[in-house]
Amino acid sequence: MKHRYLACFLAPSVLLAIATTPALAQDTSPAAQIEAFSLEAGRAADAEAGKAFFLASHSGGKPDTPSCTTCHTMDPTKGGQARTGKPIEPMASSVNPARFTDSAKITKWFRRNCNSVLGRECTAGEKADVLAWLNSL
């Protein structure tokens, strides 16, 4: 009886601690992110547009990184390479289930990489499209 009482007492505070913990790794899913970016963009995600965007050569960014594929390669089911030569794990969530499960990581790298490639941040629509494609492979 004593134990059960203790469990009832502790459970709400444990739940509260989980609910109020800020962006931890593995705090989201590809589907949740696609939905959030689509909502922000005010339209549905378009995987084909995401594919075209990811594979295209852009201007406006740094000359040595004209495309997402510069580091992530043309085939997101395969690993890529950073400018430093450091390996990058595959981007397709089907072969790399850890992809797009950490909201802080997604925010950080979209900001950084879009600035490198486009010289600006990606729009919510572009992010929704890219994630929809990478999640469909």
Ligand code: HEC
């Ligand atoms: C200069 C190299 C480089 C370029 C160019 C680049 N990326 Fe990345 N990207 C990285 C690195 C390095 C990481 C972090 C390591 C990792 O996640 O494996 C990363 C991670 C990401 C992530 C986070 C993935 C996750 O698991 O949450 C997203 C999203 C992303 N990139 C999208 C893009 C998009 C979209 C473009 C094109 C606009 C792009 N990247 C161009 C190097 C690059």
